Amino acid sequence: MKKTDFVVRFAGExxxxxxxxxxxxxxxxxxxxYHVQTFSTFPSQIRGGPxxxxxxxxxxxxxxxxxxxxxxxxxxxxxxxxxxxxxxxxGVIVYNSEAFDxxxxxxxxxxxxxELARSTGNARAANMxxxxxxxxxxxxxxxxxxxxxTKRFTRGRPNDQQIIESNHVALGLGRAEAEKSGFSLxxxxxxxxxxxxQSLINGNQAIGLGALAAGLDVYxxxxxxxATSLLVWxxxxxxxxxxxxxxxxxxxxxxxxxVGAGFAGKKAMTGTAGPGxxxxxxxxxxxxxxxxxLVVADIQRGGxxxxxxTKTEQSDLLTAMYPGHGDISLPIIAPGxxxxxxxxxxxAFNWAERYQGPVxxxxxxxxxxxxxxxxxxxxxxxxxxERKTYKGTNGYHRYESWEVSxxxxxxxxxxxxxxxxxxxxxxxxxxxxxxxxxxxxxxFSKLDLLKDGSYESENTDAAVAVMPWGGSKGPxxxxxxxxxxxxxxxxxxxxxxxxxxxxxxxxELRDKDLVxxxxxxxxxQFASHLRSLGVNAQAITQITGLPFKESFLLEAISQKLQExxxxxxxxxxx
Amino acid sequence: MxxxxxxxxxxxxxxxxxxxxxRALEAAIQRxxxxxxxxxxxxxVVAGIGCSGNMVHxxxxxxxxxxxxxxxxxxxPIAMGVKMANPDLNVVVVSGxxxxxSIGFEHIGPQAARNLNVTAVVMDNGVYGLTKGQSSPxxxxxxxxxxTPFGKIxxxxxxxxxxLTMGVSYIASAISSQVRPMTQMMADAMDHPGFSIVxxxxxxxxxxxxxxxxxxxxxxxxxGLAFDIPDDYDETDAESAxxxxxxxxxxxxxxxxxxxxxxxxxxxxxxxxxxxxxxxSALLDGFSI
Ligand SMILES: Cc1ncc(C[n+]2csc(CCOP(=O)(O)OP(=O)(O)O)c2C)c(N)n1
Ligand code: SF4
Ligand SMILES: [Mg+2]
Numbered sequence: 001m002k003k004t005d006f007v008v009r010f011a012g013e014x015x016x017x018x019x020x021x022x023x024x025x026x027x028x029x030x031x032x033x034y035h036v037q038t039f040s041t042f043p044s045q046i047r048g049g050p051x052x053x054x055x056x057x058x059x060x061x062x063x064x065x066x067x068x069x070x071x072x073x074x075x076x077x078x079x080x081x082x083x084x085x086x087x088x089x090x091g092v093i094v095y096n097s098e099a100f101d102x103x104x105x106x107x108x109x110x111x112x113x114x115e116l117a118r119s120t121g122n123a124r125a126a127n128m129x130x131x132x133x134x135x136x137x138x139x140x141x142x143x144x145x146x147x148x149x150t151k152r153f154t155r156g157r158p159n160d161q162q163i164i165e166s167n168h169v170a171l172g173l174g175r176a177e178a179e180k181s182g183f184s185l186x187x188x189x190x191x192x193x194x195x196x197x198q199s200l201i202n203g204n205q206a207i208g209l210g211a212l213a214a215g216l217d218v219y220x221x222x223x224x225x226x227a228t229s230l231l232v233w234x235x236x237x238x239x240x241x242x243x244x245x246x247x248x249x250x251x252x253x254x255x256x257x258x259v260g261a262g263f264a265g266k267k268a269m270t271g272t273a274g275p276g277x278x279x280x281x282x283x284x285x286x287x288x289x290x291x292x293x294l295v296v297a298d299i300q301r302g303g304x305x306x307x308x309x310t311k312t313e314q315s316d317l318l319t320a321m322y323p324g325h326g327d328i329s330l331p332i333i334a335p336g337x338x339x340x341x342x343x344x345x346x347x348a349f350n351w352a353e354r355y356q357g358p359v360x361x362x363x364x365x366x367x368x369x370x371x372x373x374x375x376x377x378x379x380x381x382x383x384x385x386e387r388k389t390y391k392g393t394n395g396y397h398r399y400e401s402w403e404v405s406x407x408x409x410x411x412x413x414x415x416x417x418x419x420x421x422x423x424x425x426x427x428x429x430x431x432x433x434x435x436x437x438x439x440x441x442x443x444f445s446k447l448d449l450l451k452d453g454s455y456e457s458e459n460t461d462a463a464v465a466v467m468p469w470g471g472s473k474g475p476x477x478x479x480x481x482x483x484x485x486x487x488x489x490x491x492x493x494x495x496x497x498x499x500x501x502x503x504x505x506x507x508e509l510r511d512k513d514l515v516x517x518x519x520x521x522x523x524x525q526f527a528s529h530l531r532s533l534g535v536n537a538q539a540i541t542q543i544t545g546l547p548f549k550e551s552f553l554l555e556a557i558s559q560k561l562q563e564x565x566x567x568x569x570x571x572x573x574x
Numbered sequence: 575m576x577x578x579x580x581x582x583x584x585x586x587x588x589x590x591x592x593x594x595x596x597r598a599l600e601a602a603i604q605r606x607x608x609x610x611x612x613x614x615x616x617x618x619v620v621a622g623i624g625c626s627g628n629m630v631h632x633x634x635x636x637x638x639x640x641x642x643x644x645x646x647x648x649x650x651p652i653a654m655g656v657k658m659a660n661p662d663l664n665v666v667v668v669s670g671x672x673x674x675x676s677i678g679f680e681h682i683g684p685q686a687a688r689n690l691n692v693t694a695v696v697m698d699n700g701v702y703g704l705t706k707g708q709s710s711p712x713x714x715x716x717x718x719x720x721x722t723p724f725g726k727i728x729x730x731x732x733x734x735x736x737x738l739t740m741g742v743s744y745i746a747s748a749i750s751s752q753v754r755p756m757t758q759m760m761a762d763a764m765d766h767p768g769f770s771i772v773x774x775x776x777x778x779x780x781x782x783x784x785x786x787x788x789x790x791x792x793x794x795x796x797x798g799l800a801f802d803i804p805d806d807y808d809e810t811d812a813e814s815a816x817x818x819x820x821x822x823x824x825x826x827x828x829x830x831x832x833x834x835x836x837x838x839x840x841x842x843x844x845x846x847x848x849x850x851x852x853x854x855s856a857l858l859d860g861f862s863i
Contacts, residue, residue: 027863030863031863197862198862198863199858199861199862199863200861200862200863201861205861209854209857209858209861212854212857213854217659218655218658218659220655237852237857239846239849239850239851239852240846240849240850240851240852241843241846241851242846243846243851244658244659244842246658246842248651248684249680249681249684250680252648252651252680253651253654253681253684256644256645256648256651256652256655257651257652257654257655257658258655259644259652259655260620260642260651260652260653260654260655260656260657260659261655261656261658261659262655263642263652263655263656263659264618264655264656264659264660264663265659265660266659268655268659282645282648283645283648285645286644286645286648290642290644373863376858376861376862377858379854379855379858394615394637394638408640410615410616410618410640410656410660410663411615411616411660411662411663412615413613413615414615415614415615415637415638415639415640415641416640416641417630417631417640417641417642417643418640418641418642418643419641419642419643420643420644420645421643424579424581424582426579427641427643428579428581428582428631429582429583429584429628429631429643430581430582430583431583432581435581
């Protein structure tokens with residue numbers, strides 16, 4: 001039987017071409033219709049330091065980065081030692097024998113990456129040597145990679161042809177070396193091209209692009225991993241008259257300046273990660289209180305404090321919901337895939353404009369750096385909402401009603417005071433109990449406008465369900481499918497609209513005996529939120545700084561079911 | 575909006591310097607509306623938290639500007655967002671010495687470097703009024719306040735030296751009891767292309783009554799610290815400005831004015847000429863497989 005799935009990890013030091021190899025390999029295969037996904041971890045140091053990137057290629061949609069490695073490409077001995085245990089029983093290790101050598105072990109073979117590259121006349125072709133070898137191992141047509149090289153290096157420069165040729169030679173050399181080694185992993189099944197236009201994009205780019213498609217005018221941010229790439233991408237692409245993108249001096253400046261821009265009628269946004277999000281608490285409370293539309297992307301990393309800047313975690317949910325003091329509950333959209341990153345941005349702006357307040361896009365390190373093929377969004381089909389602005393004369397009391405009301409924009413009649421202190425109808429500060437009651441009710445009732453989110457549900461009759469959130473969606477879906485295939489009677493629920501939850505979902509979940517929530521944090525944050533809503537939810541947690549593996553979840557879910565004494569038609573085995 | 579709004583229950587104490595500042599601010603905005611033939615709603619007053627920030631609710635004119643009463647210390651970045659969203663607006667910050675020079679201090683330098691085209695009116699009473707009399711950066715060294723029972727420990731900040739060092743391109747000094755020159759300075763500051771600060775000695779009759787100290791009181795034999803900047807003073811000369819800021823007493827008038835630097839919105843506009851708008855569909859096509 002042909003392989004349907006191929007997982008390769010490139011491990012070495014920063015600067016050795018680890019990421020370019022992985023992404024190049026993904027791109028080449030995506031071009032012929034394979035589904036691809038990459039996953040990266042970075043060293044926190046700037047140059048060097050251990051780093052690895054994993055590429056998964058399949059003829060089916062890829063749900064997670066893959067539990068076991070078919071191939072480990074080790075650029076140095078440390079990488080070999082650190083990752084060899086994750087190679088599957090039938091897997092192969094390709095290592096750079098210029099960096100270190102091994103006795104033959106029936107599993108590994110060495111190639112002199114750099115020497116081979118130099119022999120092509122192009123010292124930078126080492127990653128093509130590697131790709132050639134990989135292609136041989138799973139019998140990928142050499143032409144796929146050659147076409148990819150030709151496309152990538154046709155850049156209208158005088159030496160294009162020379163570079164292309166040397167890289168073609170490098171692919172051939174790598175292939176020949178692998179053939180010499182005698183190893184093979186069989187044949188990767190032909191791709192099943194999806195037959196639709198596709199994009200290869202990472203999570204932060206998808207958020208940036210979605211924001212542009214939603215009509216973003218103003219973006220102010222402060223560099224912080226893993227949100228920096230969003231700032232940098234928008235610095236380059238949010239251009240033209242009337243647009244403003246800027247690196248602020250702190251997250252306090254970022255949030256308060258977009259509060260000002262939102263007040264002045266613009267679609268405004270900032271992006272950050274944990275430490276910056278903490279600094280934004282007071283500004284977010286202001287936006288909630290003064291009813292200013294804006295969007296904040298929190299690209300989560302490991303916390304608390306400076307935490308784990310380059311690792312993935314889902315531990316900002318509660319702070320995203322309650323970032324500030326006082327009665328406040330921020331709308332949250334947490335994308336679970338790269339594709340959802342794009343649509344999460346659109347929905348976030350629609351929500352912000354509709355309810356006139358701040359909305360959080362809660363993404364994650366693992367999505368921010370993940371390159372994945374997604375169906376190309378049809379820009380013509382997007383529904384983009386605009387703010388209801390006030391068009392009348394002066395003397396208007398913006399906050400007078402008990403529900404959302406048209407918003408005056410400076411420069412047009414209808415002047416009022418946007419106020420972070422409790423206020424009356426015209427925005428003047430007041431301490432009257434009846435006003436605090438009215439305004440608090442008004443602010444919370446606006447959340448009812450945001451229950452239009454959709455959710456996924458399968459096998460809804462089952463008494464037990466799994467419901468992951470964010471980036472844990474993929475591995476959980478993989479595990480759930482295996483459980484279901486093994487006969488387990490277990491339901492599937494998922495939504496990216498975490499607060500408020502879509503209409504009807506909580507009611508469905510309340511009917512369950514047990515809802516299992518895989519999430520990457522210690523406290524079981526989403527599970528505890530669901531319990532506060534009357535759902536019998538239990539978390540399955542992991543705090544390694546890495547995404548879940550399907551195999552881990554398979555076992556953990558099965559065990560939870562046993563603990564809970566819930567009888568299944570057949571006990572699923574992990 | 576006080577006179578029309580019984581719900582609004584904050585009042586300045588009798589004799590508070592902020593009354594005079596209000597008269598000047600209203601007059602300066604009125605004048606601008608008439609002179610530039612722009613509607614009142616093109617003006618936005620961004621207020622900090624303090625007795626001073628309550629200004630935004632206490633304007634009495636029939637026609638009101640837009641207001642933003644935000645959070646303590648953040649009026650400058652809020653003002654930046656408003657101004658950059660719509661550079662046609664006239665944006666004025668009203669702030670106190672605590673709001674502007676203590677918690678909000680970090681925002682002065684960056685706006686000076688950008689030359690953000692807004693005007694900040696700082697009501698300096700050398701004390702935290704709203705929280706009932708704690709020390710502020712401009713409280714005198716050694717002064718006993720509710721939070722410095724044995725005397726203030728830090729040196730008093732010299733705001734003019736601070737503004738000059740940071741590169742604020744328009745710096746004026748006023749006293750709340752002299753409304754006419756203060757109005758002139760505010761109007762001038764709003765016309766100034768760049769970041770302008772009108773720093774007003776606005777005594778707090780409740781916790782730090784400095785009227786006599788500033789204006790002098792012959793009956794009590796107090797000489798008075800405030801003096802008018804002489805007519806032949808050259809406010810475009812940075813060196814003279816440093817001397818003026820560093821001398822004894824409180825100079826009244828325009829201390830420094832530099833009109834040679836582009837404003838922040840002009841700089842951004844220049845960039846947008848260099849970087850033409852990109853269509854979303856072209857960007858999306860760039861990711862096509
Ligand atoms: C983050 C934060 N810290 C503290 C306060 C409490 N607070 C309100 S006004 C103020 C100081 C006001 O002093 P100043 O800015 O000089 O204004 P004044 O009342 O003297 O006009 C303080 C500390 C607050 N509102 N927010
Ligand atoms: S406490 Fe001082 S600053 Fe505040 S209103 Fe009274 S006099 Fe004015
Ligand atoms: Mg004060």
